[in-house]
Amino acid sequence: MCDMIPVARSMMPLLDEYVKEIEPLWESRHLTNAGVLHQRLQNELEKYLGVPHLTLFSNGHMALEAAIQAFGLRGEVITTPFTFASTTQAIVRCGLTPVFCDIDPETLTIDAGKIESLITSQTCAILPVHVYGNICDVEAIDDIAKRYGLRVIYDGAHAFGETLGDVPVGMFGDATMFSFHATKVFHTIEGGGMAYHDPAIGRKAEAIRNFGIYSADLEIEEIGGNAKLSEFHAAMGLCNLRHIEEEIYSRSGLAMAYRERLQNIPGLSLLRYREGVSCNNAYFPVVLEPGVFGETRDALQQRLMENGVISRKYFYPLTSAFDCYRGLFPIQDTPIAKTVSENVLALPIHSSIREADVKRICDIIRDGRL
Numbered sequence: 528m529c530d531m532i533p534v535a536r537s538m539m540p541l542l543d544e545y546v547k548e549i550e551p552l553w554e555s556r557h558l559t560n561a562g563v564l565h566q567r568l569q570n571e572l573e574k575y576l577g578v579p580h581l582t583l584f585s586n587g588h589m590a591l592e593a594a595i596q597a598f599g600l601r602g603e604v605i606t607t608p609f610t611f612a613s614t615t616q617a618i619v620r621c622g623l624t625p626v627f628c629d630i631d632p633e634t635l636t637i638d639a640g641k642i643e644s645l646i647t648s649q650t651c652a653i654l655p656v657h658v659y660g661n662i663c664d665v666e667a668i669d670d671i672a673k674r675y676g677l678r679v680i681y682d683g684a685h686a687f688g689e690t691l692g693d694v695p696v697g698m699f700g701d702a703t704m705f706s707f708h709a710t711k712v713f714h715t716i717e718g719g720g721m722a723y724h725d726p727a728i729g730r731k732a733e734a735i736r737n738f739g740i741y742s743a744d745l746e747i748e749e750i751g752g753n754a755k756l757s758e759f760h761a762a763m764g765l766c767n768l769r770h771i772e773e774e775i776y777s778r779s780g781l782a783m784a785y786r787e788r789l790q791n792i793p794g795l796s797l798l799r800y801r802e803g804v805s806c807n808n809a810y811f812p813v814v815l816e817p818g819v820f821g822e823t824r825d826a827l828q829q830r831l832m833e834n835g836v837i838s839r840k841y842f843y844p845l846t847s848a849f850d851c852y853r854g855l856f857p858i859q860d861t862p863i864a865k866t867v868s869e870n871v872l873a874l875p876i877h878s879s880i881r882e883a884d885v886k887r888i889c890d891i892i893r894d895g896r897l
């Protein structure tokens with residue numbers, strides 16, 4: 528099925544470029560544990576993301592768990608159920624209780640106006656997600672956090688390299704997790720990072736990432752695991768970072784082509800980005816309105832598939848509906864998030880497709896109208 532259009536496709540440097548980057552490793556034999564390439568990638572990403580500190584991890588999920596642990600969080604965390612499994616799983620695996628807040632129907636990020644009513648004496652933090660790269664209502668969230676003395680950790684897995692006005696997205700809150708997984712805009716095959724303001728948090732996170740070890744003299748003050756990024760992964764990151772602007776630029780052309788052809792279709796809505804977001808076009812979701820757009824989401828996905836186009840029900844189901852959580856904690860009702868997750872479809876967007884592909888995809892979608 529070489530003709531299928533995948534929903535995402537990993538960017539790759541030329542093989543020679545990657546080989547050149549890893550070649551010195553045959554001499555140095557320093558393959559992991561914060562090697563030379565790891566350090567270079569950390570420096571370059573701090574610069575690119577415009578953040579004072581970034582700690583690298585084996586993946587974004589472990590960066591999120593390390594952040595939760597480094598801040599010493601206990602109790603309840605207010606979060607969104609309209610996200611990838613990782614966000615909620617990190618909260619639960621760290622022994623905390625997720626409290627699900629509904630989302631804004633237009634931006635699809637956590638509805639900051641509904642956070643306060645969920646705060647209890649047990650609440651320790653807010654963990655919002657910059658869904659599809661749409662930056663949350665960071666001002667309102669910051670205001671609530673300050674008034675109630677809560678920590679804010681952002682899941683920024685979708686927001687690589689973005690800014691709100693001239694503020695880099697990784698500057699908001701106490702910390703921001705980034706994912707460098709192969710399906711993300713920028714990747715290190717597997718990998719992730721935590722951006723933060725307080726260097727003491729970074730030291731803790733580095734220890735958590737390496738079995739709790741602070742320094743070579745083996746004092747163990749943290750309960751840690753293994754979440755280190757190897758030199759081979761860092762090398763892929765260094766290569767991809769050289770080409771990230773081209774990747775984002777080609778995606779913005781595709782997003783514009785989608786918008787042009789899909790706007791003004793009754794019952795089909797496009798994501799509305801907050802004003803001032805420099806969008807990385809990591810995803811292109813559409814949300815159908817049942818009964819107004821002709822087809823259901825599942826029927827449209829099926830028909831796209833029959834026409835060689837792979838789309839993704841992203842995010843479906845809500846994390847709050849996961850079987851493994853049943854009976855563990857109360858599940859809040861989030862009717863807007865539920866409706867969106869039942870009707871959302873993410874369309875292909877990556878630098879391996881052309882505007883002609885987008886045109887064809889849009890024509891298929893338009894055929895499903897009433």
Ligand SMILES: *Cc1c(COP(=O)(O)O)cnc(C)c1O
Pocket residue numbers: 586587588589610611613614656682684685705706707708718719
């Ligand atoms: C990809 C993703 C993660 C997890 O990142 P990994 O690097 O795959 O561990 C977490 N949250 C969201 C919203 C994601 O999309």
